[in-house]
Amino acid sequence: MNVTLTQLRYLVAVARHGSVTGAAKMLNVSQPSISVAIDAVEKNFGQKLFVRQRGSGVSPTSFGRAVVAKARQVLTETEELVGLGSSKSAVSGELVLGCFEDLAPFFAPALIRAFSERYPAVKIVVRDETFETLGRRLGDAAIDLGLTYDL
Template sequence: MNLTLRQLRYALAAARYGNLTEASRALHVSQPSISMAITQIEEFFGRQIFVRQRGAGVSLTAFGQAVVIKARQVLAEVEALEALADDTALPSGEFVLGCFEDLAPYCVPSILARLRGKYPAISVTVREEGFDTIGRRLDDGAVDIALSYDLGLPATVATTVLCELAPQALLPADHALAGRDAVSLAELAEEPLIMTDQAQSWQHVLELFHLRGVRPARAVRTGSFELQRSMVANHFGIAVAYSRPYGDVSYDGQPLVRRPISDPLPLQRILLAYDRKSALSAAQLVFIEEVKAWFAEVWPTPAAEHPFKEPAQAP
């Protein structure tokens, strides 16, 4: 063979981390070893697979993305072949999970603890991403699997739907609408609307109001979900959100409440996404099954008005 499995593994690590230094640390090899492997692959093809950046950063070329897809398939097949030697061995390996930044704190640590208890030889690197970056990370190979809402993902990915959620209103605990069983968007539109300044997120929320033919009196954007909750709790306005943390208390200790929205609105899906052209490794397949099981046990149904149930303890 003109290409070696070691070279392919090194190139995949460089694509995954976007940085030769980080890739070398993850693989416990020297940075020149990673660089040499990339050079050898590029000499074999006679084309660049990476664009080098200052500070040891790298990004895939369009041709490099095609190479990475095929390399993943080759290594997944080799892994499956090696597994035939011991059909009792537990899956092992590593991959990168990209998770939408507001969703990650509520589910990823618990899922990883569950995975570690069953499959200790699987290593998952987590990258928090925004709606504007998570799709690109899947495309360029920096992320192997994405966990996100169904916003901003390219049409080329395969998806597994984990659950569907209805939007809910966030209100100060002593707000006049807080005692209601449900509130309408028309009522919420009379209040200042606090939104997160995340690409596609605030546009999606405004579209919900547009669907009901109403417009918020005033809209204010914040940088994060937790700042949004704190602004609501401190009487700067109301919010519409899908994320449902366990406690109804903001970071600064102020109470707030969640109320269902009475208008018929489309549900938002939480899903796993992965490149449909790439073969999933054994480690990725068992991870997907663990994520599906966690959501089936913990996350609420669309009709539920309460936060999700206490998760089961990891094995």
């Protein structure tokens, strides 16, 4: 079964406006585009989604109401999914930075400042570590990121 997000948007718009004409105006697309999309979805499901009434628009069938409700949910979740990557504030939580004790005073402040400007909702915890403990803490997931140098 192939149903696109565009088809789902069209279905929801038709249900909201009660007509293909109203949905077409709202979405700024042609009426035939919406009619073709509805026909394709109905063909995929093997059932009618809307009852077309000449001169008075359309009304969803009971199956159509269920499909439109689920389509709204899918579209909302899709918007949330897309929003994850587009908002700086979407990145939040705690980041534990383990720094080799000799490097921490020279590099950690600038790294923390730059990261905090880009992701202000992230709390950064800095832990000074010896060279021996840094690798072990990374392996144990006690720290998320390690700052060291290559021997």
